[in-house]
Amino acid sequence: KMNGHRLLLENAQQVVLVCARGELYLTGSELRSLAVLEGASLVVGTDGLIKAVGPADIIRRQFSGETFEERIDCSGKCILPGLVDAHTHPVWAGERVHEFAMKLAGATYMDIHQAGGGINFTVEHTRQASEEELFRSFQQRLQCMMRAGTTLVECKSGYGLNLETELKMLRVIERARRELHLSLSATYCGAHSVPKGKTAVEAADDIISHHLPRLKELSEKGELHVDNIDVFCEKGVFDLDTTRRILEGGKKVGLQINFHGDELHPMKAAELGAELGARAISHLEEVSDEGIAAMAAAQCSAVLLPTTAYMLRLKQPRARKMLDEGVIVALGSDFNPNAYCFSMPMVMHLACVNMRMSMPEALAAATINAAYALGKSHTHGSLEVGKQGDAIIINASRWEHLIYQFGGHQELIDYVITKGKVI
Numbered sequence: 402k403m404n405g406h407r408l409l410l411e412n413a414q415q416v417v418l419v420c421a422r423g424e425l426y427l428t429g430s431e432l433r434s435l436a437v438l439e440g441a442s443l444v445v446g447t448d449g450l451i452k453a454v455g456p457a458d459i460i461r462r463q464f465s466g467e468t469f470e471e472r473i474d475c476s477g478k479c480i481l482p483g484l485v486d487a488h489t490h491p492v493w494a495g496e497r498v499h500e501f502a503m504k505l506a507g508a509t510y511m512d513i514h515q516a517g518g519g520i521n522f523t524v525e526h527t528r529q530a531s532e533e534e535l536f537r538s539f540q541q542r543l544q545c546m547m548r549a550g551t552t553l554v555e556c557k558s559g560y561g562l563n564l565e566t567e568l569k570m571l572r573v574i575e576r577a578r579r580e581l582h583l584s585l586s587a588t589y590c591g592a593h594s595v596p597k598g599k600t601a602v603e604a605a606d607d608i609i610s611h612h613l614p615r616l617k618e619l620s621e622k623g624e625l626h627v628d629n630i631d632v633f634c635e636k637g638v639f640d641l642d643t644t645r646r647i648l649e650g651g652k653k654v655g656l657q658i659n660f661h662g663d664e665l666h667p668m669k670a671a672e673l674g675a676e677l678g679a680r681a682i683s684h685l686e687e688v689s690d691e692g693i694a695a696m697a698a699a700q701c702s703a704v705l706l707p708t709t710a711y712m713l714r715l716k717q718p719r720a721r722k723m724l725d726e727g728v729i730v731a732l733g734s735d736f737n738p739n740a741y742c743f744s745m746p747m748v749m750h751l752a753c754v755n756m757r758m759s760m761p762e763a764l765a766a767a768t769i770n771a772a773y774a775l776g777k778s779h780t781h782g783s784l785e786v787g788k789q790g791d792a793i794i795i796n797a798s799r800w801e802h803l804i805y806q807f808g809g810h811q812e813l814i815d816y817v818i819t820k821g822k823v824i
C-alpha cells in the first residue's frame with residue numbers, strides 16, 4: 402500500500418538529534434557530546450510530526466515506493482533542530498537607538514531607567530500604538546528570528562503595565578500564534594516595571610486583584626492563551642516579597658513561573674524561584690552559590706542571556722559553575738529595545754566565547770533545554786520521532802559552523818522548516 406508523507410530530508414552529512422532517548426533536558430556530562438548521525442535522513446509526516454530519522458540507506462529502504470509532497474537533497478549539509486529562543490520582549494513601539502549612544506557614552510542601564518527612559522520610554526510609545534501597528538512590527542521581528550533559525554520563541558508582554566495595554570500586547574501575541582508558522586510561548590509580564598504614579602506594592606495589588614483574574618477569564622473563554630508569568634525582580638523595581646506575591650498569584654491561575662532575577666544585584670531570586678517551583682529564571686549574573694544549588698535541586702532552568710551582559714558590559718553569568726552543579730542551562734536572545742539581537746546563532750557564539758560554554762552545551766541550551774524552560778520539551782527541542790517537525794538545514798559539512806561563524810547566518814542557513822513546511 403502506498404503511503405504519502407509530507408517531507409523527506411535526504412542524505413545529510415550530519416543530523417544533530419541533540420538527544421535520542423526522550424530526555425526532557427540535558428545536564429552535566431550528558432552535554433559533552435550530543436546525539437549526531439552521519440549520512441542520515443529525516444521524514445516528516447502529513448501531521449507535521451517527525452516520522453523517522455536514521456541512516457540514509459535504512460530510511461531509503463523503509464520508505465521505498467512511498468510518496469513525499471516535498472524532498473530536499475541534503476548532501477554535504479547538516480540538519481539541526483529548529484532553534485528555541487527562551488526569552489524575548491518582541492512586542493513594542495518606539496525606537497531606543499539613542500539610548501545605545503548614551504550607554505556608549507557611559508550611562509548605565511539603571512541611570513537611563515531612573516531618568517524615565519528605558520522600559521518607561523517603550524511603555525509610553527506602546528500604549529499609544531494601535532494593535533495593528535504593533536502586530537506588523539512584531540511579525541517583521543518574528544520573520545527576522547525565523548530567518549536566523551528560530552522556530553519556537555518565548556514572547557513577553559510588559560510594555561503596557563496597565564491592564565488595557567498588557568491585554569493589547571497579549572492579543573498581538575495570540576494573533577501571531579494563530580496566523581504565523583512558528584511556535585510561540587506567551588508570557589504575561591505586567592510586572593516588568595513599576596508604572597508612573599504607583600508604588601511597587603500598589604502595582605502588585607493591581608496585578609493580583611485585576612490583571613490575573615481577567616487573564617484567567619479570557620483563557621477559560623479560549624480567547625487568550627498565556628503560558629508563563631514574569632516579574633522583573635530587581636533592586637528599585639520589584640523586591641523579593643512583592644515578586645513572591647505576584648508569582649504566587651500567577652501560579653494560582655495556572656501560569657508557569659518564568660521570571661527575571663539576580664541580574665544587576667543579588668536578590669535571592671534563584672532561591673525564591675526554586676522554592677516556588679519556577680520553570681525558569683532568566684539573567685542570574687548575580688546569583689548566589691546557594692541559589693545555584695537550589696535551582697539544580699528543583700530542576701529550575703537558568704535562562705542565560707549573553708546579549709545583555711555583552712551590551713551592558715555586565716559581569717558574565719557563571720555558566721560554568723551552573724553547568725558543573727547540574728543546573729539545566731538554557732539560552733535566550735533577550736531581544737528587546739536594549740539588546741537588539743534576533744539571532745540565536747549569535748547568542749550561542751557569545752555564550753561560548755564570553756561564558757565559556759562548549760558548542761554542544763550551547764546547542765543543547767538553545768534547543769532541548771530552552772524548550773524545557775518553556776515546558777515544551779516533550780514536543781520541541783530535538784529531532785526525535787513524534788516531536789514537531791521543526792528543523793534547520795545549514796550549508797556546511799559540520800554542524801558546529803552554526804556557532805563558529807559569527808554574523809551572516811542568512812548565507813549559512815539554507816532552509817528553516819516548521820511542522821514539516823519550508824518557510
Ligand code: NIG
Nearest residue numbers: 519520633709735737738739
Ligand atoms: O531582560 N531586565 C529587564 N527587562 C529587559 C530589558 C527591557 C528593556 O530595557 O526594555 C531585559 O534585559
Ligand code: FE
Nearest residue numbers: 488490661735
Ligand atoms: Fe528580559
